[in-house]
Amino acid sequence: MSEPIDQSKPNRLIDNAPWERYRRPYVRDLAYVLACPNVLTQWLDFAPHENTHAVSVHSASFWQAQFEAYEQRLTELDTTTDYQALTRYLLKRPSPNRLGFHFEGLLSFWLEDGFARKLHPYETLASNVQLYNGKQTTGELDLILYNHAKQLVEHWELAIKFFMGSLPFEPVNWVGINSNDNLQRKMTYMQTKQFRAVWVNTENHGQVKIDKRYGVIKGRFFLPINTNDCGDYDWPYWLTPSFPxxxxxxxxxxxxxxxxxxxxxxxxxxxxxxxxxxxxxxxxxxxxxxxxxxxxxxxxxxxxxxxxxxxxxxxxxxxxxxx
Structure with a gap:
């Protein structure tokens, strides 16, 4: 059983992170994707005047529980020929060398493999569901799941982000290597575009109605190297303290x-x-x-x-x- 991550303060530098114990690269990535909490403690509504749906986030304790439930399987993947199943699954997916697709592939493998082994209640109903306006494609939904524990259809929208922060550390101040990409812009897009869907057509389960929506945003954040020289500053209330x-x-x-x-x-x-x-x-x-x-x-x-x-x-x- 792994030790719970300290939630009391920001994790400025992670030592002995739980994913570091694994030897094989893709197993280490998979452990990271599970053990890493959501960056958000709560969803921030940047489009309050638009008719959008409520969006939830999974708590850090939720992801810690998923990691712990899957630890034995991670060890099997790291020490047996089962690793080949993971590598084949990831490499046969579209654009496996892009970080966003790699993140989606890792979570999708866990969802399918873990559900088959009764390690979590989430059955994948559909993935990468295309959205259309007439004959024109307007976007896609990442994951449509059925939560057997709560008997709900859930839409999970995924994002993996590696953002550099600057004072005052508001969502707009966390930007990527491409400075046009920032946390506020990403969340606004997810809420106003991808989370608008209500009914979804699936290939094997017919048309289903979405009951709940989750933004799954993980990755790593980077503070300025001289942050300690900046004096007192307010740590964002919405940023999970145990986030890398x-x-x-x-x-x-x-x-x-x-x-x-x-x-x-x-x-x-x-x-x-x-x-x-x-x-x-x-x-x-x-x-x-x-x-x-x-x-x-x-x-x-x-x-x-x-x-x-x-x-x-x-x-x-x-x-x-x-x-």
Whole structure:
């Protein structure tokens, strides 16, 4: 049985995270997707004047319970040939190398595998349901589930986000590598577009009516590396204290960069936004690809690891973002 995550304070740097105990990369990713709580303690309504439906979020204790119920199965996947079933499932899905699709694939595997093993009550009725206006496609719904415990049809809309925060840490101040992407914009889109559906046509279960809607937003957030120098600030009431929180550094902040040990730093591969792949450390040493920068050569925007410490190098919003 794993220890419950401390809910009393922000988790600035996660050590001994439960997903780190697994050896195989996709199992580690799957454990992370389950053990990571929703970023939100409650849904924030950014469209109060529109006729939208109520949206709920699962608590951190809900996800902790799902992880604990699935721990034995995670161990089986990590130590037996059952791992092949997980890899085949993920790699046969569309665009498996995109982080959003990888997140959706991992959750979908858990839903199907866990339901078949009676480890949770959620039966998948449909996924990636296309929405139409006449003959024109206007969007899609991620997951339509039947909750056998509560006898409800639930719509889960998924998002995996890796956002850099800045004072005053409101939802609009958490932005992605693409600065047009922020938490407030994503939530508004989910509520006003994807969560408007009431009736859904499914291939095997006919037409079903949605009873409840859940926004499932996970990932990692990054605070400015000098946050402790900012004085007192109010921690967002809506941000789950146990959500993975790390650090980012402005690429022009020479003081902040000086606190990073460039001799052990390496650039992360795209998939490592989920969990770190240790074999890339060995390859980095073998290729002698140590990271360094100077006043004349700024570091590239992206995710890095200083040992096991994740750090994002990121430009201020006024700067040109590296593509």
């Amino acid at each position: 929180i790390h650090e980012w550094c402005d690429k022009r902040d020479t003081k902040g960069l000086a606190t990073i040990d460039a001799t052990v730093l390496r650039a992360a591969h795209y998939i490592e936004w989920f969990t770190k792949r240790d074999f890339y450390d060995e390859r980095n040493v073998y290729d002698n690809q140590q990271m360094a920068w100077s006043d004349n050569e700024l570091p590239k925007t992206g995710l890095y690891f200083e040992g096991n410490r994740p750090i994002v190098i990121y430009p201020r919003q006024s700067d040109q973002i590296d593509r």
